[in-house]
Amino acid sequence: MVLKIRKNKYTYFRGINLSKTLLEIKNLKTSFRINDDYYAAVDDVSLTVNKNEILGIVGESGSGKSALAFSIMGLHNRAKIEGSIDFKGKSIANISTAKMNKLRGKDMAMIFQDPLTALNPLMTVGEQISEIIFLHNKGLSNKKRKGRVIQLINQVGIPRPEHTYEQFPHELSGGMRQRVIIAIAIANQPELLIADEPTTALDVTIQSQILDLIKDLKKDMDAGIILITHDLGVIAEMADRVAVMYAGQIVEIADVHTLFENPLHPYTRSLFNSVPNTNEHQDRLHVIQGIVPSLQNLPRTGCRFATRIPWIDESAHEKNPVLHEVIPGHYVRCTCHSQFYFPDESKEDQKHGVS
Numbered sequence: 001m002v003l004k005i006r007k008n009k010y011t012y013f014r015g016i017n018l019s020k021t022l023l024e025i026k027n028l029k030t031s032f033r034i035n036d037d038y039y040a041a042v043d044d045v046s047l048t049v050n051k052n053e054i055l056g057i058v059g060e061s062g063s064g065k066s067a068l069a070f071s072i073m074g075l076h077n078r079a080k081i082e083g084s085i086d087f088k089g090k091s092i093a094n095i096s097t098a099k100m101n102k103l104r105g106k107d108m109a110m111i112f113q114d115p116l117t118a119l120n121p122l123m124t125v126g127e128q129i130s131e132i133i134f135l136h137n138k139g140l141s142n143k144k145r146k147g148r149v150i151q152l153i154n155q156v157g158i159p160r161p162e163h164t165y166e167q168f169p170h171e172l173s174g175g176m177r178q179r180v181i182i183a184i185a186i187a188n189q190p191e192l193l194i195a196d197e198p199t200t201a202l203d204v205t206i207q208s209q210i211l212d213l214i215k216d217l218k219k220d221m222d223a224g225i226i227l228i229t230h231d232l233g234v235i236a237e238m239a240d241r242v243a244v245m246y247a248g249q250i251v252e253i254a255d256v257h258t259l260f261e262n263p264l265h266p267y268t269r270s271l272f273n274s275v276p277n278t279n280e281h282q283d284r285l286h287v288i289q290g291i292v293p294s295l296q297n298l299p300r301t302g303c304r305f306a307t308r309i310p311w312i313d314e315s316a317h318e319k320n321p322v323l324h325e326v327i328p329g330h331y332v333r334c335t336c337h338s339q340f341y342f343p344d345e346s347k348e349d350q351k352h353g354v355s
């Protein structure tokens with residue numbers, strides 16, 4: 001038996017990758033060309049996703065969550081991708097479409113945010129799910145493949161699967177289409193699943209069925225999952241670790257308990273404050289106003305969040321904050337967070353970290 005240690009620290013045992021790390025991204029920068037210049041929608045993003053782990057990604061609209069997901073899946077046609085993306089120890093950044101096609105839909109899959117554009121309007125639901133199984137498992141008989149498709153349609157909570165098999169996407173409601181997308185994504189039991197707002201369009205019962213399916217995939221298949229959502233309740237229930245994105249960057253990353261109990265970055269604190277709840281601090285919500293600036297208007301130097309908190313004096317900000325580890329596993333893109341305060345926060349609140 002040969003035990004081989006590769007230079008890139010991934011351990012292989014007779015060709016099997018024994019590393020826990022499924023995905024490792026370092027200093028990823030994804031830029032789009034607008035007029036004659038490149039603008040980064042994802043900037044200096046580094047993260048890992050382990051097997052049997054759900055990494056939640058939160059952040060308000062326009063913070064670069066989908067751009068990050070598309071970068072991992074190699075789906076940006078004209079973007080400039082810099083930095084490294086390694087899947088199971090092998091680089092997948094800027095690899096050929098042919099190589100990427102072998103991985104997509106099998107080893108790694110994505111549930112898209114927009115179900116209409118992700119489905120082919122000219123093919124039936126059954127044909128579309130069947131196609132992704134056929135592409136990666138040509139040996140399966142037609143009968144078995146159809147059986148598997150019906151099973152998947154059933155699994156995602158669609159009633160009368162045989163009937164839906166024959167339907168076209170436009171004949172389905174938005175929620176049904178989203179479930180078809182989920183069936184396509186999990187058809188080949190991928191090792192890495194990126195779920196971009198997978199349940200936003202669905203009602204609560206179906207939502208919890210879908211979330212259970214994602215959990216099963218993690219547990220039964222040892223899959224690594226990136227779960228992108230605006231819903232902090234879903235994050236609390238599902239995620240093992242959470243990355244908070246703002247203006248293309250990760251501003252904080254930690255395990256889910258640490259992040260909810262001790263959010264440090266001002267943006268994370270504001271994000272948590274924006275969730276209405278019934279606890280005793282309801283009357284003391286500190287929420288930062290404004291929106292993520294558009295790509296062309298993003299400050300290219302200094303802290304991108306500074307413009308959202310004008311009451312903090314310029315001199316108090318860190319010049320070019322980088323993500324650094326405050327306690328093992330808890331990273332924050334700011335060293336001055338302990339001096340941060342909300343304008344209507346009392347000195348006592350600050351002292352006790354109440355927000």
Ligand SMILES: Nc1ncnc2c1ncn2[C@@H]1O[C@H](COP(=O)(O)OP(=O)(O)OP(=O)(O)O)[C@@H](O)[C@H]1O
Pocket residue numbers: 032041059060061062063064065066067068113293294295
């Ligand atoms: N193909 C593209 N060309 C130019 N700009 C783009 C492109 N795709 C995304 N952007 C810009 O990149 C930024 C991040 O967009 P992205 O869709 O990743 O945000 P998001 O966090 O997924 O938001 P939401 O929560 O609304 O889905 C936005 O300013 C968006 O306009």
Ligand code: SF4
Pocket residue numbers: 265266303304305306309312316317318319321333334335336337340
């Ligand atoms: S540098 Fe300033 S704006 Fe940026 S996170 Fe720290 S306190 Fe906030």
Ligand SMILES: [Mg+2]
Pocket residue numbers: 065066067113196
């Ligand atoms: Mg998005």
